[in-house]
Amino acid sequence: MDANTLKNMVIELDVDNIGAAVKQALTSGMTPMSVLAALTDGMDEVGRRYDQKEYYLTELVLAGETMKEAFKLLEPALKSGQKAKKQxxxxxxxxxxxxxxxxxxxxxxxxxxxxxxxxxxxxxxxxxxxxxxxxxxxxxxxxxxxxxxxxxxxxxxxxxxxxxxxxxxxxxxxxxxxxxxxxxxxxxxxxxxxxxxxxxxxxxxxxxxxx
Ligand code: B12
Structure with missing residues (x-):
């Protein structure tokens, strides 16, 4: 799993497989931050396609769902770096x-x-x-x-x-x-x-x- 594949999964609105892909990316050594960057790059491209009228509202809703699924897996990994000091x-x-x-x-x-x-x-x-x-x-x-x-x-x-x-x-x-x-x-x-x-x-x- 690499950054480009993750980015493309967001662009292709692959809501069913993004969770498993994020999990695989994290276990194969990608840092949580680089996974986040790849997902954000994908979302930037979705926004661009919407602005160019290549994507419509349905695609945007699906892109939102895809990001949510990805975050479910990503957030625990981001949190685990948290320090114990007073928050x-x-x-x-x-x-x-x-x-x-x-x-x-x-x-x-x-x-x-x-x-x-x-x-x-x-x-x-x-x-x-x-x-x-x-x-x-x-x-x-x-x-x-x-x-x-x-x-x-x-x-x-x-x-x-x-x-x-x-x-x-x-x-x-x-x-x-x-x-x-x-x-x-x-x-x-x-x-x-x-x-x-x-x-x-x-x-x-x-x-x-x-x-
Ligand atoms: C995805 C999207 C949707 C999705 C949202 C899904 C979701 N769960 O968020 C859905 C389909 C629901 C949607 C609906 C609508 N949308 Co819309 N949408 C977009 C789109 C394509 C991308 C937004 C996005 O998520 N970008 C990716 C993220 C990462 O970027 P971001 O949100 O800009 O955030 C970055 C910074 O702004 C900043 N940031 C954001 N918040 C904060 C907060 C803090 C504290 C800080 C420090 C930084 C920060 O950091 C972020 C990352 O770097 C934009 C177009 C675009 N190119 O941006 C239109 C856009 C925002 N939508 C628009 C419109 C008009 C609508 C609708 C009215 C469409 C309709 N006819 O129904 C509805 C409104 C619904 C409502 N009441 O809110 C317009 C807004 C125009 C305007 N200026 O008012 C845009 C600009 C599209 C356009 N060109 O016309 N949309």
């Missing part, structure tokens, strides 16, 4: 109205080996649930994703809801997703923005060091 709680979510979670899930996968306790609320998550989870877990970092232009304003709603609950000063908020940039992120009330999951994970690790 920093993070709340992660895709905002209300948005059902894209692949980017967020990749970010989470990158953080799993980094000593974080991750509370993933999933997608289409209202601000009130995010606030409740921050309170419950005493989270220090909130990571929000939005891929739709339509739901960008939800970031502001989450920032305001945290402010209203008296929690805004206790958390750092990092956001990501194609319609965002650093300037917009700040305007919406967030502290940080990252272009991609790798940069995002780096920024979160930096934030954690300053806590």
């Amino acid at each position: 920093i709680p993070i709340v992660a979510a895709t905002v209300k109205g948005d059902q894209h979670d692949i980017g967020k899930n990749i970010l989470i996968s990158l953080l799993l080996s980094g000593g974080f306790e991750i509370h993933d609320l999933g997608m289409d998550v209202p601000a009130s649930r995010i606030v409740a989870k921050v309170k419950e877990t005493d989270a220090k970092i909130v990571a929000l994703s939005t891929l739709l232009t339509m739901t960008v304003e939800e970031i502001r709603n989450v920032c305001n809801a945290l402010k209203d609950a008296g929690l805004r000063d206790k958390v750092k908020i990092i956001v990501g997703g194609a319609p965002l940039n650093m300037e917009l992120a700040k305007q919406l009330g967030a502290d940080e923005y990252a272009d991609d999951a790798t940069q995002g994970a780096k920024k979160i690790i930096q934030m954690a060091q300053s806590l």
